[in-house]
Amino acid sequence: xxxxxxxxxxxxxxxxxxxxxxxxxxxxxxxxxxxxxxxxxxxxxxxxxxxxxxxxxxxxxxxxxxxxxxxxxxxxxxxxxxxxxxxxxxxxxxxxxxxxxxxxxxxxxxxxxxxxxxxxxxxxxxxxxxxxxxxxxxxxxxxxxxxxxxxxxxxxxxxxxxxxxxxxxxxxxxxxxxxxxxxxxxxxxxxxxxxxxxxxxxxxxxxxxxxxxxxxxxxxxxxxxxxxxxxxxxxxxxxxxxxxxxxxxxxxxxxxxxxxxxxxxxxxxxxxxxxxxxxxxxxxxxxxxxxxxxxxxxxxxxxxxxxxxxxxxxxxxxxxxxxxxxxxxxxxxxxxxxxxxxxxxxxxxxxxxxxxxxxxxxxxxxxxxxxxxxxxxxxxxxxxxxxxxxxxxxx
Amino acid sequence: xxxxxxxxxxxxxxxxxxxxxxxxxxxxxxxxxxxxxxxxxxxxxxxxxxxxxxxxxxxxxxxxxxxxxxxxxxxxxxxxxxxxxxxxxxxxxxxxxxxxxxxxxxxxxxxxxxxxxxxxxxxxxxxxxxxxxxxxxxxxxxxxxxxxxxxxxxxxxxxxxxxxxxxxx
Numbered sequence: 001x002x003x004x005x006x007x008x009x010x011x012x013x014x015x016x017x018x019x020x021x022x023x024x025x026x027x028x029x030x031x032x033x034x035x036x037x038x039x040x041x042x043x044x045x046x047x048x049x050x051x052x053x054x055x056x057x058x059x060x061x062x063x064x065x066x067x068x069x070x071x072x073x074x075x076x077x078x079x080x081x082x083x084x085x086x087x088x089x090x091x092x093x094x095x096x097x098x099x100x101x102x103x104x105x106x107x108x109x110x111x112x113x114x115x116x117x118x119x120x121x122x123x124x125x126x127x128x129x130x131x132x133x134x135x136x137x138x139x140x141x142x143x144x145x146x147x148x149x150x151x152x153x154x155x156x157x158x159x160x161x162x163x164x165x166x167x168x169x170x171x172x173x174x175x176x177x178x179x180x181x182x183x184x185x186x187x188x189x190x191x192x193x194x195x196x197x198x199x200x201x202x203x204x205x206x207x208x209x210x211x212x213x214x215x216x217x218x219x220x221x222x223x224x225x226x227x228x229x230x231x232x233x234x235x236x237x238x239x240x241x242x243x244x245x246x247x248x249x250x251x252x253x254x255x256x257x258x259x260x261x262x263x264x265x266x267x268x269x270x271x272x273x274x275x276x277x278x279x280x281x282x283x284x285x286x287x288x289x290x291x292x293x294x295x296x297x298x299x300x301x302x303x304x305x306x307x308x309x310x311x312x313x314x315x316x317x318x319x320x321x322x323x324x325x326x327x328x329x330x331x332x333x334x335x336x337x338x339x340x341x342x343x344x345x346x347x348x349x350x351x352x353x354x355x356x357x358x359x360x361x362x363x364x365x366x367x368x369x370x371x372x373x374x375x376x377x378x379x380x381x382x383x384x385x386x387x388x389x390x391x392x393x394x395x
Numbered sequence: 396x397x398x399x400x401x402x403x404x405x406x407x408x409x410x411x412x413x414x415x416x417x418x419x420x421x422x423x424x425x426x427x428x429x430x431x432x433x434x435x436x437x438x439x440x441x442x443x444x445x446x447x448x449x450x451x452x453x454x455x456x457x458x459x460x461x462x463x464x465x466x467x468x469x470x471x472x473x474x475x476x477x478x479x480x481x482x483x484x485x486x487x488x489x490x491x492x493x494x495x496x497x498x499x500x501x502x503x504x505x506x507x508x509x510x511x512x513x514x515x516x517x518x519x520x521x522x523x524x525x526x527x528x529x530x531x532x533x534x535x536x537x538x539x540x541x542x543x544x545x546x547x548x549x550x551x552x553x554x555x556x557x558x559x560x561x562x563x564x
Contacts, residue, residue, distance in 0.1 A: 005551075005559040009521040012501045013418035019431050021413045023406045026435065030442040 091123045091165040092331040095376065097363060098386040103128055103139070104377075110139050118158040120388040121328070122167050124188040129158060134174055136160065138188055147186050148193070149174040159204070162388075164264055164329055166209025168194075168242065185212060185242050195242045205237065205255075208262065212240040213255060260305060264329035267303040287324040287337070292317045294324055294337075294366075294373065304368060311371045314364070318375075321362055327387040330365065337364045337373060338387055363387070401445050409438060412455050419459055422517045423466040423510075425502045437461040460532045463518065467510040504554040512547030515540050 003011075094106025098116030102109050105126050114130035121127070125140040129150065136148045150160060151172040160171040167189040173182045173196075183204070185195035195212075202216040215237050224235045237255055240247045259265070287294045287302070294312040296302045302310040321339040328336040339362045366373035379385050413434065420437070421430040441448075441458045448454055505513055511533070518529040519540070526544075530537045551559075 003559055005516070005520045005548075006523065008501055008559045009422060009517065012498050013422050013521065015498050016418065016421050016427060016430075018414040018417045019427075019434075021409050021434070021438065023402070023409055026409070026438050026442055027402055027405075029435070030439045 093121045093123065093164070093328070095330060095336055095363065095365065096121045096126055096328060096388060097377065098128065099379075099383055101130070105139075105141075108141070110144065112137075112144075115384065116386050118160060119386050120160065120162045120169075121164075122162050122169060122188040123165055124167050127160065127162065127169050127188070129160075136169075136171060138169070138186075138191075140188070140191075145191075147188075147191075148184055161204055161207040161212075163207050163209045164262075168207055168209055170204060170207050170212055183212070195240070195245060197240060197247075202238070206259065208258070210242060211258070212242065214238045214240065263305045263332045264335075265305055266310060266326070267305060267307070287312075287326075289314065289317065289322045289324070310368065312366050312368075312373050313371060315372050315374050318362070324364070327363075333368050335366050335368070336387070337366055338362075339364055339375075404451070405442050405445055408441075408454055412458070413438070416455070416458055416462060419517060419522065420462050420466065422505060422521055423462060423513065425506045433462060433466055436465055440465075456532070459518075459522070463514045463532055467514060500555065504551055507554060508547045508550050512543045512550070515543035516547045516551070519544055 094108070096103070096105050096119055098104070098112070098119045101112045101115050103112055103116055103119055103126055104110075105121070110126060110128075112128060112130050114132040116128050117131050118129040119126065122138075125138055127136060127138050127147070129136055134150050135146045136150050137144050138147045139145075147169070148171060150158060151174045160169065162169050167187050168185055169188060170183060170185045173184045183195075183197040184193050185197075185207075186192065187194045197212070202214040205213040205215050207213070215235075235252060236249055237252065238247055239250045239255070287296060289295075292314045294310075294314065304310055318339075324337045324339045326335050327338045330336060362375050362379060363377035364373045365376050416437070417430060417434045420433040421427065424430050424433055437458050440461050441454065444457070448457060505516075508516065514533055515529055518524045518532055519526070524532065526537045526540045529544075530540045533540065533543075535543075
């Protein structure tokens, strides 16, 4: 006598012993995940703080300039501002995204053989991971090589950071003793690990071409931290010098000043409070379409690092694409936006927001100096895509 | 800071429903350790969403939905488990003429069913959800549920033979 499928499934499931669930561990893990999301948002918004940079300013002097073609994948030098205001990068990067198992880097394609789950770029090439395993790859345009193994506690969690501009890639190395893991920093121009930070029971706030900025886990370390449930005006934060290996505590003002040196960022300012410098958690700060203009939702406004307002128009607005967020800076003047069809549920910030999925996207390149955004890659909704910024489409 | 009352209520929910939720997770992934990971992942997400879950009567449905959607996305990662094979392992293949099948055979057969089809079958035939409820959990139309169930049943029938009856509810 046959049994029903319901009975068959029930007998199968009931034969398995249910495990004990440690609620305290879940509470701790939930806390860590929430803090990580906030860290990403904080790092994102921290990147959104501004300073005038000559390169961007010069480009903005020519508002009629057409968008430049996607540059080739090649290392570019970083110049030093003669006024001593910090590095002014002339480096450019190609638009990078993955389509299934194929990575597009400008006009070049890189066969990854397996579905790409993470992709990003440095000044020297493309870094990526696939669904095969936890290995992190770097492709310099001639060959793909494994540069490390990333701790991936769950799908979609890719704790990998890249400097922009720059050649550094940082990740939490896979370690059976997690969370007492190791943070590895790799230089893609030198093709080697240049720093290893032990016992990194902290969050990475930001990586530039010299430093890793970190915030200890506030739940484990007493004090007042940048990312905390109760942020304070003068929190502790640390800066690890990749070259010297020196870790030192710096002030928030110093941290912000260093962030302001990077023009590849936006600033989200509170509309009602000009004194608000870094919105640590700029919820609702993504862009959305208003006619053919892109605006920031909520009581915020978006500015360049110079403090100038961001004014962007869509050259070919599509009625079905209403929400946007930045996924990659190509140079000081061009940023890639992913446009999607729904204006809800996007990432909390602009740039490297939390991992997010959408049903449909187009990629646009916005030229800040020209104030225009052009659709460059209409994506096929039937194909899985990944862009920098840990975004995957469709969900 | 998470409210103590929320943690208490969450703890009560876990104690009462984790066994049932684990069994759903097990049917979705077919492996004890992986099911445990899946359950924990879903419970963590539930806890994070707890303040927004106004209707506490639907917490279990919310968690179950996370289990289903997360397991589908997990299937994209081979590092967690093998991709579905086209054929059952020989040891798990039952004789189609046999009236009963082993636990391993059912699990092995389920794992050869594509994730969304498997989700539809587990929700319909293990959770006893209606087609509309299944569609709600899977975030798709009722028509899609019908087609997914049909395709999944066809595959299971081909693998398990006459081990189960068509009419299940």
